[in-house]
Amino acid sequence: MAQSIDRRAARTRKALQGALIALITRKGYEAVTVQDIIDEADVGRSTFYAHYTGKDDLLRKSFEQLRALLVDEQRDSADQVRSKDALLFSRAVFEHACEYRHAYRALVGSRGGVVAANELRRIIGDAVRKELSPRLGASTVPPDVVVQFVVGTFLTVLSSSLRRRPAMPPAEMEKVFRQLALRGIGWLIE
Amino acid sequence: MAQSIDRRAARTRKALQGALIALITRKGYEAVTVQDIIDEADVGRSTFYAHYTGKDDLLRKSFEQLRALLVDEQRDSADQVRSKDALLFSRAVFEHACEYRHAYRALVGSRGGVVAANELRRIIGDAVRKELSPRLGASTVPPDVVVQFVVGTFLTVLSSSLRRRPAMPPAEMEKVFRQLALRGIGWLIE
DNA sequence: TGAAAGCCGAACACTATGTTCAGTATCTTA
C-alpha cells in the first residue's frame, strides 16, 4: 500500500489541522498565532516547523481534502455533460462549506481569509476552467476573465450565504449561484 | 473656510500616503513595514502613530479621495436614471484605477490586498446599493447578495484587467463588467 | 531488537509593533 506516512507524523498533522480549525472558529484566522496552534494541538514548537513553514502553509495544506473531493466529483459527473446543467461542481463545495460552516465563516471575508480565499480560488478555478474551456465560443470577454468571474461569483454567494440567518441550505446556495453566474442581474432589474 | 487643518499635519499626512503608495508599487503591501513608511516619508515614528493607528489605518484613510470622487460622480448622474444604463458608477473607479495602475495592481490580489479590497468593497458597495435598491423587484435572490455579487464582479474585472498586457482601457473594462454583471455567462456558452 | 524517524522544549536571535517623553520647530492668531 504505497509508502504510508509514519503514524506519529500523521497524528501530529491531524492534531495541528484540527487545532487550526478549532482556533479559527473560535477567534478568527488573523488572531491565531503559531503558539496558539501548538498549545491547542499539544505539539512542540520545533515539531510544528518540521511539518509546515508557518501558519499559512498549514492552512493551505488543510485544503487538500477539499481538492480531492472536487476532483472525484468532477470525474463522476464527467459523462452527463448536458448543456442545461453547467457549473454543477458547485454543489460539492457548498456542502463541504456547510459541514465546516463555522470555520468557513471565520475564514471567508476576514483578513487572513485571503490565504484561504486564494486557495479556494485556485481549487475552484481549476474546476471551472476544466468544465468551461471547451464550451466557450469566441467572445469579447477573455476566457480567463470568465473563469475568474465565475469563481468570484461562487465565493460571493458562499460568503453571503454563510452570513445569513437562518442558514441557507446548499441547494438554495447552488440555485442562487447559478442564476447569478449564468444570467447576471439584468433580468431582475425593472 | 471651515477649520482648516494645520499645515504641518497636512504635509505629514500627504507625505505618509505618498510613501505608502510608492512602497506598495515597489514591493507590495504585505512587505511594507511602518519603518519603511516613515523612512520613505522622512517622518518620526511617534508622528506616524499620532496620525494613524497603523499601516492598515493609513491605507484605509488613503481611500477617502476615491470615496469623494464616487459620491460626486453619483450625484452628477443622478438625473439620468434610464433603464438601459445601469451601473455607470463604475466608469469613475476604472479610471481612478488606471491612473494609479501600479498601486492598484500591487494591492488587488495580494494578501494585504484584503484591507484594500475590503475598503473598495465598502465604497463600491455603497454606490451599488444606492443605485440598485430602488430598482430591485421581488426575487428569489436576496438583495444584499445581489449587491455583493455586483461588487465582486466589479473587483474581478478590475483585477483581471490590470493584470493583462497590453493594458485594457477603462472603456473596455466597463463594457466587460456590465456584460458579466447584467447578463452573466449563459449567453456565451454554447 | 536495534536503527531510523519523529518529537520535545528550552534557549536564542531577529523583526516588527506601538508607547512614552523631553526637547525643538512651526504655525496661528490676536
Added chain:
DNA sequence: TAAGATACTGAACATAGTGTTCGGCTTTCA
C-alpha cells in the same frame, strides 16, 4: 510680531511573534 498652541523628533523601552537549533527522549518499523 510675540505668545501660546500645536505638531514633530528621535531615542529608549516594553511587548509579542517568528523561525532555528540542538541534545536528549520516545515511538515506529522491519
